[in-house]
Amino acid sequence: MTIDLSGQQKLLTVRLDGELDHCSAAAVRESVEEELRKTGAVNVAFDFSAVTFMDSSGIGLILGRYKTVRGLGGRIILFGMSREIERIMRMSGIDRIAEIY
Numbered sequence: 001m002t003i004d005l006s007g008q009q010k011l012l013t014v015r016l017d018g019e020l021d022h023c024s025a026a027a028v029r030e031s032v033e034e035e036l037r038k039t040g041a042v043n044v045a046f047d048f049s050a051v052t053f054m055d056s057s058g059i060g061l062i063l064g065r066y067k068t069v070r071g072l073g074g075r076i077i078l079f080g081m082s083r084e085i086e087r088i089m090r091m092s093g094i095d096r097i098a099e100i101y
Contacts (some may be wrong), residue, residue: 049080
């Protein structure tokens with residue numbers, strides 16, 4: 001899993017590449033939390049366009065970041081998902097707490 005973080009005007013964009021599973025989700029979580037502290041961003045956009053696999057750890061990752069940004073008055077944005085990953089997000093109810101594009 002490759003993680004690319006970029007912040008701009010209260011928005012942190014997280015570009016993920018590879019498999020989002022138990023091992024990689026922990027690294028993404030730590031990186032995102034650290035970058036939120038450093039940049040002062042309140043919104044997080046996850047780019048899933050290069051994610052080839054995601055298990056329930058990805059759902060947990062999104063839920064945890066939602067709790068963090070909600071406390072800051074921000075929101076979660078998800079985009080670039082394959083049909084399979086979008087289906088998983090919608091089945092789990094993530095679409096009720098995050099904006100999906």
